[in-house]
Amino acid sequence: MRISLAVALLLGAAQMFAQTKDAGLWMDVGFSREMGDRFELNVSPEIRLDENLTRWSRLFADASLEYKYNKHISLSAAYRGGVGNDGVHIDGRQRLQYGIGLKQKWNDWSVQYNSRIQFALHAAWSDADVDFNTTWRNRVTVKYGGLKKMDLATAYEIFNSVAAYQELAMTNWRWTANVSRKINKKQSASLGYLIQRDLTESPQHLDFVFLLSYKVEL
Numbered sequence: 001m002r003i004s005l006a007v008a009l010l011l012g013a014a015q016m017f018a019q020t021k022d023a024g025l026w027m028d029v030g031f032s033r034e035m036g037d038r039f040e041l042n043v044s045p046e047i048r049l050d051e052n053l054t055r056w057s058r059l060f061a062d063a064s065l066e067y068k069y070n071k072h073i074s075l076s077a078a079y080r081g082g083v084g085n086d087g088v089h090i091d092g093r094q095r096l097q098y099g100i101g102l103k104q105k106w107n108d109w110s111v112q113y114n115s116r117i118q119f120a121l122h123a124a125w126s127d128a129d130v131d132f133n134t135t136w137r138n139r140v141t142v143k144y145g146g147l148k149k150m151d152l153a154t155a156y157e158i159f160n161s162v163a164a165y166q167e168l169a170m171t172n173w174r175w176t177a178n179v180s181r182k183i184n185k186k187q188s189a190s191l192g193y194l195i196q197r198d199l200t201e202s203p204q205h206l207d208f209v210f211l212l213s214y215k216v217e218l
Helices: 002-017
Strands: 019-035 039-050 055-068 073-085 090-106 109-122 135-147 150-160 170-182 187-198 204-217
Touching: 055 090, 170 204
Parallel strands: 019 204
Antiparallel strands: 019 039, 039 055, 055 073, 073 090, 090 109, 109 135, 135 150, 150 170, 170 187, 187 204
């Protein structure tokens, strides 16, 4: 019994030390405009800090178009372009993303499932940048809107490889929680926290990220 306990403690300690941890900050400003009854256009520039908030790591902008088939189903297409900084090199990154969203609401609660396929147009493959590499993303979001001018939400997302030699292997996971507040009819702000793990690197990389966001409806 003592031997088994000692082995378990050693394995747990080895797993703990086989991780690298980092604190970050992601900040974005989003602009959206409805195009008729079913289409919505979104543009969102973003900057990300890493190395315990001492270095900018990503600078990019998203442009997306969403088609709302009905109140439960939506389709989307998005482009992201920008640059990445690994501390030594600054290089360009681009991606395309296509997705489907399913949403169900019960009174003040709602659950949304998003499945997106992502294609890298230009990426630095050596640094395993999951937000720009080719991957399949699946996310479930639970939201509570029963508070005055405020919404609470949490989401869990997994990333799977689509490479032939590593088909559908899970490469990353990401958990987020945030609170958003309506400033007026057209503007809102949110504060959140994100934890993500890269399963492809050795040692595995664990990020703890603060999220700041400001949204404007045009």
